[in-house]
Amino acid sequence: MDDILHGLATYLSYAFSLKELPNNAATIVKSFAFFTAVHLVVGPALSSWLSPATFGKMNKRQRNQWSNRVVALVHAIIIVPLAARCASNPVLERDRAFGWDDPSGTVIAIASGYFLWDTLECLIHFVDVGFVIHALACFTIYTLEFRPFLAYFGTRCLMWELSTPFLNVHWFLDKTGQTGTKLQLVNGVLLLSTFAGARLIWGTIVSWRFFETLYTVRGQVPVGYLLVYGIGNVVLNLLNWFWFTKMIAALGRRFTSSGGAKPT
Structure with missing residues (x-):
């Protein structure tokens, strides 16, 4: 099995000029398998134990959405600390376009496995075109980093996931009858703060440096890479701003209709 995987990864590495893919293919597959297991087995089991009254009454589609949130929460908890450890990597700092080291490669491989799961999940259980675009864009971008290319920015953009735990906790509070509570209000403040800080402010700064680097090496990589x-x-940043406005509107409606925060 390992030989087949390595052979396939080697073929893809030659076909798409992904030099570092063979060394990280096993991690991608393990990551995909892990998050699939969380989605299909671990998540439902824990949800049935922790919230039997709510999860037990859900239909198949609702349980799938719940399990998706569990996977996203687990991924964020894992990937943010790992990505933060790469933020001060001197190897990547010296060459923001083509720098590479194995620890950063492992982080990118874990993220690639997750976004592979996310892409397939969004396509199989279609809910919103924005989710499909986001998942597919992330999977493509992180997979192509095995050229190697822009690993410096890939690890930094994973810090966007800092807001994801609060987003999913907010959703779980809604589903468990705690809409408008003080707990949800505090979580909502943390959600908006981390989303604005990590995705909008930090994301804009990183994106500015990203385009500076992309322009500098425009003659050294295929045009297709520049376009992708x-x-x-641009698409991911626009989605961040779009989702931020939707979150503000949704939070405003919840707490206005509930007459303020309720006791927890």
């Missing part, structure tokens, strides 16, 4: 990364970065 340039368009992908």
Whole structure:
């Protein structure tokens, strides 16, 4: 099995000029398998134990959405600390376009496995086109980093996931009858703060440096890479701003209709 996987990864590495893919293919597959297991087995089991009254009454589609949130929460908890450890990596700092080291490669491989799961999940259980675009863009961008290319920015953009735990906790509070409570209000403040800080402010700063680097090496990489990364970065940033406005509107409606926060 390992030989087949390595052979396939080697073929893809030659076909798409992904030099570092063979060394990280096993991690991608393990990551995909792990998050699939969380989605299909671990998440439902824990949810049935922790929230039997709510999860037990859900239909198949609702349980799938719940389990998706569990996977996203687990991924964020894992990936943010790992990505933060790469933030001061001197190897990547010296060469923001083509720098590479194995620890950062492992982080990118874990993220690639997650975004592979996310892409397939969004396509199989279609809910919103924005989710499909986000998942597919992330999977493509992180997979192409095995050229190696822009690993410096890939690890930094994973810090966007800092807001994800609060987003999913907010959703779980809604589903467990705690809409408008003080707990949800505090979580909502943390959600908006981390989303604005990590995705909008930090994301804009990183994206500015990203496009500076992309312009500097425009003659050293295929045009297709420039288009994928340039368009992908713009799309992801636009989605962040779009979702931020939707979150503000949704939170405003919840707490206005509930007459303020309720006791927890």
